[in-house]
Amino acid sequence: MVQRILNDPDNIVDEMISGFLKTHKDIVEATENNRVIKAKNIPKDKVGIITGGGSGHKPAFIGYVGKNMCDAVAVGEVFSSPTAMAFLDAAKAVDQKKGVACLYGNYSGDNMNVKMAIKMAIKQGITIKSVIANDDVASAPKNQREKRRGVAGEILMWKIGGAKAAQGGNLDEVIAAAQKAIDSTRSVGIGLSPCTLPAAGHPNFEIKPGMMEMGIGHHGEPGMEICSLKTAKEIAEKMINIVIPDYPFKEQDEVVVLVSGLGATPVMELYVLYNEIEKLIKTKNIIIYKAYVGNYFTSLEMKGATLTIMKLDQELKKLIDMPAYTMGLKQK
Amino acid sequence: MVQRILNDPDNIVDEMISGFLKTHKDIVEATENNRVIKAKNIPKDKVGIITGGGSGHKPAFIGYVGKNMCDAVAVGEVFSSPTAMAFLDAAKAVDQKKGVACLYGNYSGDNMNVKMAIKMAIKQGITIKSVIANDDVASAPKNQREKRRGVAGEILMWKIGGAKAAQGGNLDEVIAAAQKAIDSTRSVGIGLSPCTLPAAGHPNFEIKPGMMEMGIGHHGEPGMEICSLKTAKEIAEKMINIVIPDYPFKEQDEVVVLVSGLGATPVMELYVLYNEIEKLIKTKNIIIYKAYVGNYFTSLEMKGATLTIMKLDQELKKLIDMPAYTMGLKQK
Incomplete structure (x- = not known):
């Protein structure tokens, strides 16, 4: 028997989100979709940065929503992907007609749901481009990098992508910086x-x-x-x-x-x-x-x-140095 | 068998300190006593705030050294008090002839060593006054509050005492604020x-x-x-x-x-x-x-x-709101 502090295991994610929102009122806020959390006071006219993933990885994923990192997150059940609708609603919550960068990890459920969200978004006039983190060397040989999973390198990808968007980068520039981050x-x-x-x-x-x-x-x-x-x-x-x-x-x-x-x-x-x-x-x-x-x-x-x-490189150095303020990473 | 990442268990504290100093170069620095760590860039002419305690409680205690919290910390072995000399050297590292506030938890080893350090400090012309945290309700009845141990309330005591010193409070004012914090x-x-x-x-x-x-x-x-x-x-x-x-x-x-x-x-x-x-x-x-x-x-x-x-109260509210920048608590 695992010694846990919980009520109903089937309800743990919703209760966690509720406690998280109450604690970090200065950083995040709820949206209409109760599995989507967004940053407070998102600056105007910037590319939106979203991510999403299963729960149980705290501070990932919701702990990296905030100033100069992710603008919104889709929250899944423990160790399982958020729904396509949650990814879509995360994008809608932060879209400012500058496009949305979805920076997430290489897992089959997330891949499927992000792809579906991108298709649905197009119909609603929202452009989502994505970068898929695959930093885990142990998960596949180097000549099959596309099979590798995303792990803690995702945090650096969010840091870089979020900073690029905060600098005023356009969608392609944000995607390129996040891609360079994870490729490095x-x-x-x-x-x-x-x-x-x-x-x-x-x-x-x-x-x-x-x-x-x-x-x-x-x-x-x-x-x-x-x-x-x-x-x-x-x-x-x-x-x-x-x-x-x-x-x-x-x-x-x-x-x-x-x-x-x-x-x-x-x-x-x-x-x-x-x-x-x-x-x-x-x-x-x-x-x-x-x-x-x-x-x-x-x-x-x-x-x-x-x-x-x-x-x-010089670009990544500037972006990694940019301040950030989230539950999981606060940096001056 | 406990599954640990370590080399020699007898060396774990020194190696931890070494890794900590390498990681947080922007916040802390070593002193001549290898069991004392101090904040970088301590503002001039302020009351020094020190603490100390056993290791194994991370972020406590060394994680609360930094801007507007503790100025130096004495580091003990795992779950055991720092030496009197470490408390003394922490005081010496931050003394600016405005006095030093030692804010620590109510454990017999710490009490003994802080008392010895205070005596030794007097001979060296340094004034140390102390506040002893005793927030743990379960550790003794209310009419024996002096027997109660200090637990996580110490963090709030450091936050309040550190903020009061940063505001320019004199030693008695800092001690009074920290005492009020723990009494509340x-x-x-x-x-x-x-x-x-x-x-x-x-x-x-x-x-x-x-x-x-x-x-x-x-x-x-x-x-x-x-x-x-x-x-x-x-x-x-x-x-x-x-x-x-x-x-x-x-x-x-x-x-x-x-x-x-x-x-x-x-x-x-x-x-x-x-x-x-x-x-x-x-x-x-x-x-x-x-x-x-x-x-x-x-x-x-x-x-x-x-x-x-x-x-x-009004004073504590202002002090708790003051920004802080330490490994364990970063607040805008």
Whole structure:
């Protein structure tokens, strides 16, 4: 039995949204569709930025709605895609006749529903273009990048796309910046313990004590290797050796590094892990321009972490530096 | 076996500090004492705000060092007090001959070490005055408030004391504001699963599946009652019925509400819990001026949550509204 604070598991998403809206009144507001949340005080005449995804990944996805990131989000059930109607309503909520950029992760349900939303939007005179995050190196070989899933790299995609729109970029410029961001980004995850869907009540996969899973997905999708639990230093080496050569990141590259916990790993361990990652990256003469460490994209109460690295150019550097104010990312 | 990302458990605090300093270069910096971290760019001629406590409670304590909150922190081993020397060095790092306010939690080790640090400071010409947080209602009866422990209410005390110092308050004014903050604050915790000290490797207490512990402390200190695991609505009622009558908070009071996870409880459940707490507070005609929901003060990978309520007056309202910029609390 999983020890949870909830009422009816079938109602957890609606109750979570209700609590979220009450807490963050200064950042977000409800819309007519109760599975769509939008930012408050969206600046005039800008491209709308939307996203959407399953629940249980907090702060993703609703935690990245706010100033200079996403303008609206479509909220799905736990670990399952929002409906096409929710994506459409998110677009309608933020459309200012400048077009809407839908920046989301590569999962079959999301792909299907975003495509349907785009078709419906055309009929209503709204232009939606999309960027599909596929930063998870472990989910498919490099020559099949279109099959790779989106993981914590999505946050950097939202940061860049949101900043470009805030700068006044047009739809094509916003899409190009978000696409460049995700094309320059690689991630890998490690799992130390499983999670349990509230409605199921038992884990849908297993990680034995003393073992870990390299390359695990954000919903427990199988990784590349199950091995004995390593030290932080060894884990960092394994993660770096997957992420760095794939892009590949090279000497003198300037990068953003994001280490996210998967939920139940204490934050102090994330800093221990980042401490090792930073040393390894330095050894490779790659320059860390900015680092984010914390619970940025979780999987309920899974233990483990993800490593995400994004290569910067002059444009991306300016956009990553732009202030942001959301529940999940606040930056001066 | 607990599934952790670490190297040597005896080295976890030093490695965590190293990773923390590398990540938050814009907010904090090292000092000569490797167990003391200070804020960057502390404004001139202000009262210094320091705190300190055991590790494993992230963002507490080092996550609240930064603009308009704490100026320096003394870092202890996991769940154990910093040394007297660390408290003293924290004071020395921020002393500007305006005095230093040490705002910390009521635990015997911290009390002893802060008292020693104050004595040593006098000899060096530094004035330290202290406020001891004792917001945990469950830890002693109301007529023995001096025995109560400090829990998540400490964050509100740091917010208020830090803001008062930033406003230019003198030492006595800062101490008075912080004391008023904690005197107006009450908290209670619930535990759903235990945590394990990295060096011990096994939990030092037990919560059976299907059960929960009302009034549990931040280190698993025994609470008031062990009962079957309730729904979010019932848990909210139990927490409210402990916190509200103790102060007591009354009709038309304006309050801050802080719901913190203990580490491994998914954040979506905290919003579900807050959704119920908000309804109950409204029913009592108490006015929620501001709410914080998230992992603000954790206990490694414990499952559970704390509820903290602080009554506001005009002064506290202005101070709680002041911007802050720390790893754990960023507010415009």
